[in-house]
Amino acid sequence: MTGNMPTRARASPAASRVLRALRTVVVYALLLLIALSTALPLVWMVCTSLHPPHAQLPTMRTLFAPDGWHWDNYSYVFTFAELPIWRFAVNSVLVTAGVVLLQLTLCSLAAYGFARLQFRGRDALFVVFLLTMMVPAQVLIVPLFALVRHLGWLDTYGGLIVPYPYLSTAFGTFLLRQFFVGIPTSLDDAARLDGCSDLRIFWHVILPAAKPALATLAAFAFIWTWTDFYWPMLATSSTTMRTLEVGLSVFKDAYHGTRWPLQMAAAVIVLAPVLLFFLVMQRFFVKGVVLSGLKG
Numbered sequence: 001m002t003g004n005m006p007t008r009a010r011a012s013p014a015a016s017r018v019l020r021a022l023r024t025v026v027v028y029a030l031l032l033l034i035a036l037s038t039a040l041p042l043v044w045m046v047c048t049s050l051h052p053p054h055a056q057l058p059t060m061r062t063l064f065a066p067d068g069w070h071w072d073n074y075s076y077v078f079t080f081a082e083l084p085i086w087r088f089a090v091n092s093v094l095v096t097a098g099v100v101l102l103q104l105t106l107c108s109l110a111a112y113g114f115a116r117l118q119f120r121g122r123d124a125l126f127v128v129f130l131l132t133m134m135v136p137a138q139v140l141i142v143p144l145f146a147l148v149r150h151l152g153w154l155d156t157y158g159g160l161i162v163p164y165p166y167l168s169t170a171f172g173t174f175l176l177r178q179f180f181v182g183i184p185t186s187l188d189d190a191a192r193l194d195g196c197s198d199l200r201i202f203w204h205v206i207l208p209a210a211k212p213a214l215a216t217l218a219a220f221a222f223i224w225t226w227t228d229f230y231w232p233m234l235a236t237s238s239t240t241m242r243t244l245e246v247g248l249s250v251f252k253d254a255y256h257g258t259r260w261p262l263q264m265a266a267a268v269i270v271l272a273p274v275l276l277f278f279l280v281m282q283r284f285f286v287k288g289v290v291l292s293g294l295k296g
Helices: 002-049 072-078 085-116 122-134 137-151 157-161 169-181 185-193 198-209 211-226 230-235 250-255 260-294
Strands: none
Touching: 002 260, 072 085, 072 260, 085 122, 085 157, 085 169, 085 198, 085 211, 122 169, 137 230, 157 230, 169 211, 185 198, 198 211, 211 260
């Protein structure tokens, strides 16, 4: 019996290694399955957009073997007579850039106040501010539309940018505030010794140290604004003020849902800037989410 003890002792580390390897294989297999399930709709959309314009919805057997790859579907969408695609693109860029800048400005200033300034009732006010995240944006649509119409901002860039219902200022403020709290206050003290005011500390100390969090908030704001359909549809009435998301929806009405390759080409055109922006900002995005979640 005692002779078996060394054998068991030697077998135990080997069994542990096998279990760790098996656990790693299972985890990576699950991650691969999730990645494939996430990427499959995108692959299906891109491949469908390259099928003949009058082709039916492809099956898994015909998805990668169409009757020729029709890259001209994209040029057809860009030159579609009823859709000024380039005007839609300019509108989307201007509106998205305006919303992102407004979001970064409002959220960073509010977060700095909640994280660094000392005043009575600060924490209670911050809790009340966060409670606004529980109000669905759809509840605000009717009063917001009435306000924009009263101001004469319908079908204008101001009506698309300034009262944008999906700014999620509370979320952005919370995200930045969590990051600002983790910045050492000794930097503020050193700046004050040099004669800096609160605004200069905010500009020269806090913002440079919070680049990952700012990039994260910019990524969220960009994705939410670029892909939004509801508010641009309500706030615009003329073709020249439509954004890409709203303007390219005309394809569904123009072809009654039958020319799927052209519709998928339009969808790829809308989605491509979002994917490109996320890939460019991915390093800052991941770092900002992780660090902001650990602070405070």
